[in-house]
Amino acid sequence: MYAAETDNLWRFYGEKPALRGLNIKVEEGEVFGVIGPNGAGKTTLFRILATLLRPSRGSAKVFGRDVVKEPGEVRKMITYLPEDAGIYKHLSGLDFLKMMASLYGVDAVERGALVSGLDDALREKMGGYSKGMRRRILLASCLMVNPRLAILDEPTAGLDVEHAVYVRKIIREYASEGTTFLVSSHNMLEVSYLCDTVALIHRGEIVEQGEPAELLTRYGVQNLEELFVQRMGEQR
Amino acid sequence: MRVSALIKKELRELLMERTIIIGVILMPLIILPMIGGALSAAGETFARPTEEIRILLIDNDGGKYTAVFRNSLNRLGFTPVLISGSSGDIQELMKEHGVLAAVVIVRGFSQSLADGQRASVQLFISMSSASTSEMQRISMLEDRVSAAIALLGEVLASERGLQLSFYNQPAKLEGNLFYRGRVMSFAEAESLIQLYFTTNLLIPLVLVIMIATSGTVAATSIGLEKEAKTLEMLLILPIRRTSILLAKLFSSSVIALIGTASMFAGLLIYLSSLGGFVSMAGASSTGASASEPMSSGLVFPLTSPALALLAVVLFVAMAITLSVGILAGVLAGDVRGGQQLAGLMQMPLLLLPFMLLQFTDIGNLPPTLSTALMLNPFTHMLLAIRTIYEEAYLATILHIGAMTAFMAAILAIAAWLFKGERLLTMRISLKRRSPP
Numbered sequence: 001m002y003a004a005e006t007d008n009l010w011r012f013y014g015e016k017p018a019l020r021g022l023n024i025k026v027e028e029g030e031v032f033g034v035i036g037p038n039g040a041g042k043t044t045l046f047r048i049l050a051t052l053l054r055p056s057r058g059s060a061k062v063f064g065r066d067v068v069k070e071p072g073e074v075r076k077m078i079t080y081l082p083e084d085a086g087i088y089k090h091l092s093g094l095d096f097l098k099m100m101a102s103l104y105g106v107d108a109v110e111r112g113a114l115v116s117g118l119d120d121a122l123r124e125k126m127g128g129y130s131k132g133m134r135r136r137i138l139l140a141s142c143l144m145v146n147p148r149l150a151i152l153d154e155p156t157a158g159l160d161v162e163h164a165v166y167v168r169k170i171i172r173e174y175a176s177e178g179t180t181f182l183v184s185s186h187n188m189l190e191v192s193y194l195c196d197t198v199a200l201i202h203r204g205e206i207v208e209q210g211e212p213a214e215l216l217t218r219y220g221v222q223n224l225e226e227l228f229v230q231r232m233g234e235q236r
Numbered sequence: 237m238r239v240s241a242l243i244k245k246e247l248r249e250l251l252m253e254r255t256i257i258i259g260v261i262l263m264p265l266i267i268l269p270m271i272g273g274a275l276s277a278a279g280e281t282f283a284r285p286t287e288e289i290r291i292l293l294i295d296n297d298g299g300k301y302t303a304v305f306r307n308s309l310n311r312l313g314f315t316p317v318l319i320s321g322s323s324g325d326i327q328e329l330m331k332e333h334g335v336l337a338a339v340v341i342v343r344g345f346s347q348s349l350a351d352g353q354r355a356s357v358q359l360f361i362s363m364s365s366a367s368t369s370e371m372q373r374i375s376m377l378e379d380r381v382s383a384a385i386a387l388l389g390e391v392l393a394s395e396r397g398l399q400l401s402f403y404n405q406p407a408k409l410e411g412n413l414f415y416r417g418r419v420m421s422f423a424e425a426e427s428l429i430q431l432y433f434t435t436n437l438l439i440p441l442v443l444v445i446m447i448a449t450s451g452t453v454a455a456t457s458i459g460l461e462k463e464a465k466t467l468e469m470l471l472i473l474p475i476r477r478t479s480i481l482l483a484k485l486f487s488s489s490v491i492a493l494i495g496t497a498s499m500f501a502g503l504l505i506y507l508s509s510l511g512g513f514v515s516m517a518g519a520s521s522t523g524a525s526a527s528e529p530m531s532s533g534l535v536f537p538l539t540s541p542a543l544a545l546l547a548v549v550l551f552v553a554m555a556i557t558l559s560v561g562i563l564a565g566v567l568a569g570d571v572r573g574g575q576q577l578a579g580l581m582q583m584p585l586l587l588l589p590f591m592l593l594q595f596t597d598i599g600n601l602p603p604t605l606s607t608a609l610m611l612n613p614f615t616h617m618l619l620a621i622r623t624i625y626e627e628a629y630l631a632t633i634l635h636i637g638a639m640t641a642f643m644a645a646i647l648a649i650a651a652w653l654f655k656g657e658r659l660l661t662m663r664i665s666l667k668r669r670s671p672p
Contacts, residue, residue, distance in 0.1 A: 047468075047660075050468075050472045051472060052468055052471055052472060052657060052660055053657050053660070053661070054656065054657055072474070072476070075472050075473065075474045076474040078472065079472070080468065080469065080472045081469075082465065082468045082469065084465050085465055085466065085468065085469055086463075086464035086465035086466045087464065087466065088245060088248075088249055088464070088466060089249075089464065090248050090249050090252040091245060091248060091249070095245075095248075098241070099241040099242070099244070099245050102238055102240075102241035103238050103241055103242065103473050103474070103475060104473075104474060105238065105474075138469075
């Protein structure tokens, strides 16, 4: 059984297709990276798997559960960190973690506090947090509940080096403990470091997929950035 | 219960919003007592019938009947400041003596009357503003001077052996008005019309404004999630969407309850502060003393059942606007859009019945229009307030029932919109689209 699986997945916004017959299979326990230019369909794919959007055609499953037929069951197994997710400015970091732990029915506040690494700042209102602190508390809320699949859309976007390194470290730690990750990023170095499998998506279709090292060998390029530029050039 | 964590979050986010604190909680406590105080103060400025009024009496005649007329003015509550034979600027003289009215008796006044010819008296009034109280003061001065002239006529008639007061009114007009099963005098009816502006018109008007403000609470609640980009994380929580909606509604209702309490307190202060004005209105038209209470049923009844029903009406009305606000929040893209849309949805619903019911009774409207009005929950709010005023409490309860049914229907639509992806994909924008 795959952690996430799509079969001929289409999604239209009006007449415009955002996904065109997309097929992916994410193995349980792996970190699956989705890369692609802006508007390629990465966020639409994540939103469908997170039960926020419905497929126009085809199917999407999380651990064998259909996202349309059993959205409640899917939500129990996943957490989703949107690219531009915000915070509740009047709640403290600690209150937010308590709320999330309560809603998932787990006793995980201490773990969340540890993952966030925010120490005393946890008692402050989140409205005063920097962008990096906000991302860390949100990531902590996503991971502390031990989801089977964590969907992270651009987890380090806009973060400085220190915060970005911290977030990547946490993701790797959780992956080693068995959490499956579906991650998107524009940072190819990050993808190389984090992901077991990478899928290059363009105009709603998978144009390449494989292990990072294997892809570099196959195309005779130095890094994923070169591969990305080469494959995108071929698509134009 | 896991939803309690959401309710706690909702309450904290809502209660920390300045617009909600000011609009829903503080405004009723400030505006209602302010209006009540202003009306009460306005009532104080109306001249009382028994009040002594200083006027300037410029006597250019000096004859026998000038003294009689002066005596008549005294009897009617004037304190004339006498100036004999002056041809100066009347306005300057009024300023100099600190009076707002002057009566001028022209030369030959007594001689004309002695000859059986109509004489002339001039009245000059300084008008300080174009206000209702000023109009009333002018009218009162005119009435009293005319009454003094009538008294002078009676003296002249009695000198000729006639009882003028008898010929002026050979028969006494008596009788009563019937208003909604009650019997009241014509004087009481006049009082009722005066009180109309302070209770039957003003209470619903103020409530309309306050309730419209509270409708934005729920719109803000959802708009905040959209604007702060927390909505997506909220929607993938492992709880039912209806639970999220209920948490929002429950929290908004708590705010509405606080708002209702605030509005109710403000309204009580308002009604209490009208006490002086109300008794004044009654006294001025009935001739009764200012301390004499009005007939029961003519003013808003400050009894326990009436106040309890008023509180329920206010709460349900607020809950309806919250439901409308939730709809607006779902449909709009951000806080401002949600608030604008909530206003746009609520104001016609509130204002249309308010305006129509000021002019006529719903039973007098064409059947199509009255049916359409009855499909508006705020019509029932206004009718419920009116029935409380009339102490027809069974009708009040029926109107509250109708309001509750409307609220349930609006909530059902909001719950439907909350399901699936509509909350994320549906957008109604009030902004003008830029040309391509």
